[in-house]
Amino acid sequence: MKYKESHTLILNNIARFIDLTELEKQKYLSLLTEIKVKKKAFLMQAGDVAKYEYFITKGCLKVYTLDEDGAPHISMFAVEDYWTGDIASFMMKKPTPYFIKATEHSELLGISRANYDLLFQEIPKFEKFYRILYQKSLISYIQRSNHGISLTAEERYIEFKRKYPQIVNRITQKDLAGYIGITPEFMSKIISKVNRM
Amino acid sequence: MKYKESHTLILNNIARFIDLTELEKQKYLSLLTEIKVKKKAFLMQAGDVAKYEYFITKGCLKVYTLDEDGAPHISMFAVEDYWTGDIASFMMKKPTPYFIKATEHSELLGISRANYDLLFQEIPKFEKFYRILYQKSLISYIQRSNHGISLTAEERYIEFKRKYPQIVNRITQKDLAGYIGITPEFMSKIISKVNRM
DNA sequence: GAAAAAAAATGAACTAGTTTAAGACTTTTA
DNA sequence: TAAAAGTCTTAAACTAGTTCATTTTTTTTC
Numbered sequence: 001m002k003y004k005e006s007h008t009l010i011l012n013n014i015a016r017f018i019d020l021t022e023l024e025k026q027k028y029l030s031l032l033t034e035i036k037v038k039k040k041a042f043l044m045q046a047g048d049v050a051k052y053e054y055f056i057t058k059g060c061l062k063v064y065t066l067d068e069d070g071a072p073h074i075s076m077f078a079v080e081d082y083w084t085g086d087i088a089s090f091m092m093k094k095p096t097p098y099f100i101k102a103t104e105h106s107e108l109l110g111i112s113r114a115n116y117d118l119l120f121q122e123i124p125k126f127e128k129f130y131r132i133l134y135q136k137s138l139i140s141y142i143q144r145s146n147h148g149i150s151l152t153a154e155e156r157y158i159e160f161k162r163k164y165p166q167i168v169n170r171i172t173q174k175d176l177a178g179y180i181g182i183t184p185e186f187m188s189k190i191i192s193k194v195n196r197m
Numbered sequence: 198m199k200y201k202e203s204h205t206l207i208l209n210n211i212a213r214f215i216d217l218t219e220l221e222k223q224k225y226l227s228l229l230t231e232i233k234v235k236k237k238a239f240l241m242q243a244g245d246v247a248k249y250e251y252f253i254t255k256g257c258l259k260v261y262t263l264d265e266d267g268a269p270h271i272s273m274f275a276v277e278d279y280w281t282g283d284i285a286s287f288m289m290k291k292p293t294p295y296f297i298k299a300t301e302h303s304e305l306l307g308i309s310r311a312n313y314d315l316l317f318q319e320i321p322k323f324e325k326f327y328r329i330l331y332q333k334s335l336i337s338y339i340q341r342s343n344h345g346i347s348l349t350a351e352e353r354y355i356e357f358k359r360k361y362p363q364i365v366n367r368i369t370q371k372d373l374a375g376y377i378g379i380t381p382e383f384m385s386k387i388i389s390k391v392n393r394m
Numbered sequence: 395g396a397a398a399a400a401a402a403a404t405g406a407a408c409t410a411g412t413t414t415a416a417g418a419c420t421t422t423t424a
Numbered sequence: 425t426a427a428a429a430g431t432c433t434t435a436a437a438c439t440a441g442t443t444c445a446t447t448t449t450t451t452t453t454c
Contacts, residue, residue, distance in 0.1 A: 065343070073347040075339065088336045120325070127324035128317070134331035139285045141338035142272065146262070148345035149378030150270040153411070174431065181346030186411055188433055350441070371401060383441055385403055 001025075006034070006057035010109055013055065013081060017132040018125045027122060031115040035108045037061075043100040043108070050089035050096050052110030056082050059106025060170050064178060065097050074178040077103075077167050083133070090116075103171060153182045154190050198222075203231070203254035207306055210252065210278060214329040215322045224319060228312040232305045234258075240297040240305070247286035247293050249307030253279050256303025257367050261375060262294050271375040274300075274364050280330070287313075300368060350379045351387050 001022055003011065007029055014020065020028065033052065037043050043061060044050060056078050063084060064074040075098070078084035089096035090113060111119070119126050147156060157180055161168050168176070177187035198219055200208065204226055211217065217225065230249065234240050240258060241247060253275050260281060261271040272295070275281035286293035287310060308316070316323050344353060354377055358365050365373070374384035 065347075067347060073343060075343050087332065088339075091332065091336075124321070124324075127321075127328050131324050131328040131331060134328060134335050135284060135288065138331050138335045138338060139288075141335060141342055142284075145338055145342035145345050146270060146272050148342050150262075150264060172431070182410095183412060184432075185413080185434085188431095189411095192433080369401065380442060381402075382404085382443080385401095386441090389403080 003029075006107065006109060009057050009081060010055050014129055018129045020123070020125070024123050024125070028119070028126075031119055032109045032111055035110050037102040037106050037108070039102055039105050041102050043102065044086065044096060045099050046097050047095050048089075049093050050086045052112055053083065053085040053087065053090055053116065054078075054108045054110050056080055056084065057107045057109060059102060059104045059108075060167075061100055061102050061106055062171070062175055063098055063100050065099070072178045073181070074175055077164075077171055077175075077179065079167060079170065083137075103175070148181065153180055153186065154194065156180050157187075157190050158194065200226075203304065203306060206254050206278060207252050211326055215326045217320070217322070221320050221322070225316070225323075228316060229306045229308055232307050234299040234303050234305070236299055236302050238299050240299065240303075241283065241293060242296050243294050244292050245286075246290055247283045249309055250280065250282040250284065250287055250313065251275075251305045251307050253277055253281065254304045254306060256299060256305075257301045257364075258297055258299050258303055259368070259372055259375075260295055260297050263296070269375045270378070271372055274361075274368055274372075274376065276364060276367065280334075300372070345378065350377055350383065351391065353377050354384070354387050355391065 003025075010032070011020070011025055011029075014028075035043070035052070035054070037059075043054065046066070058080060060077060060079045061084065062074050063076045063078065063086075064072045066072055076084065084100065086096040086098050086100075088094070089098075093113070147159060151159065157176075160176070160180065173187050173191065174184045177184045180187065182190075200222075207229070208217070208222055208226075211225075232240070232249070232251070234256075240251065243263070255277060257274060257276045258281065259271050260273045260275065260283075261269045263269055273281065281297065283293040283295045283297075285291070286295075290310070344356060348356065354373075357373070357377065370384050370388065371381045374381045377384065379387075
């Protein structure tokens with residue numbers, strides 16, 4: 001069966017961990033909602049309860065919090081083939097501390113909380129899919145939380161460039177600074193230093 | 198049915214997310230290995246392939262890496278009712294960068310990789326258990342990786358004390374410094390400052 | 395329970411990263 | 425397409441956290 005591009009992308013993402021029959025694929029796709037966000041528009045704002053978990057089929061978004069001084073701390077950038085959202089807010093139905101803003105015109109597939117619960121009843125294989133997906137995310141967050149504490153800002157920048165070369169060129173230096181955990185001024189210094197090396 | 202203390206502890210831990218029949222409980226327990234480690238002994242050393250994922254029934258352990266300069270970076274403390282190990286090494290059968298050392302005489306239940314795989318075949322409910330366990334761990338690592346980058350050392354210390362009051366008193370200040378990501382000297386200063394407040 | 399080893403405290407000199415401010419460059423918007 | 429808004433660069437003064445060295449206190453070991 002032939003699917004549209006965004007559906008092929010999400011089905012391939014899922015096929016990394018589990019095999020679905022045609023019928024299951026169609027059932028799964030029927031549980032998703034298509035969402036478009038313009039550049040600079042918000043997908044989520046602090047105080048909201050997360051209505052969806054998102055899969056990005058096109059574009060780029062940043063997930064961030066604002067601290068007491070109003071300074072942004074970016075926790076992730078999400079591009080095509082990535083999952084994003086606030087899983088704590090989504091699961092516990094409590095207000096999120098996050099903002100999610102499109103840095104490019106973006107297209108997403110969202111699964112609502114009701115459909116997420118339904119999914120496990122209708123296609124129990126998805127327990128395995130999410131078990132493995134969360135396991136992999138966990139592995140990378142464990143690494144990131146250690147790096148955040150044990151590496152210098154310069155090392156974190158070099159590591160980010162090595163790990164996400166496709167993202168570096170799509171985001172501003174200022175946002176990258178917000179992710180690395182330093183000021184834009186210091187980010188500028190690091191970049192000119194690293195480029196000089 | 199009456200179980201020994203360590204078995205009751207792990208069964209209660211699992212019962213937070215899934216219900217098992219008596220038969221399933223017995224099957225599950227049969228897949229576990231009992232492990233004891235003396236204070237200062239290693240459960241795992243860098244270069245090993247992780248043979249088990251562990252549940253702690255008694256004691257306290259620290260999980261850490263050594264950087265190029267030989268300085269320890271502690272990624273977690275594990276006490277009774279906690280799960281630990283190196284999930285990346287365990288899953289991918291590749292060498293671990295971690296050391297796991299008992300800071301007290303400790304007792305654990307381990308599940309081997311072969312039995313972990315068997316578990317999902319024999320009791321598919323465990324997909325759900327691990328899906329939720331990994332989801333919860335993910336939520337706390339997401340928070341920790343953000344805090345590691347956006348909070349000051351003093352704030353991280355206060356946060357650790359608030360979140361793990363039962364652990365603070367069981368570990369040395371030096372190890373806590375290795376977890377917070379600062380030198381023992383600076384940890385000492387922070388503690389005397391915070392206590393003075 | 396004495397001796398040895400490890401942990402904790404303190405202080406002075408140092409470095410990674412911040413703050414503030416100002417000018418140049420780039421992108422967005424009317 | 426001009427003006428406004430946002431991003432990037434540079435630099436000087438500052439602060440959070442490190443390093444090194446020494447002393448005191450606590451824990452471990454025989």
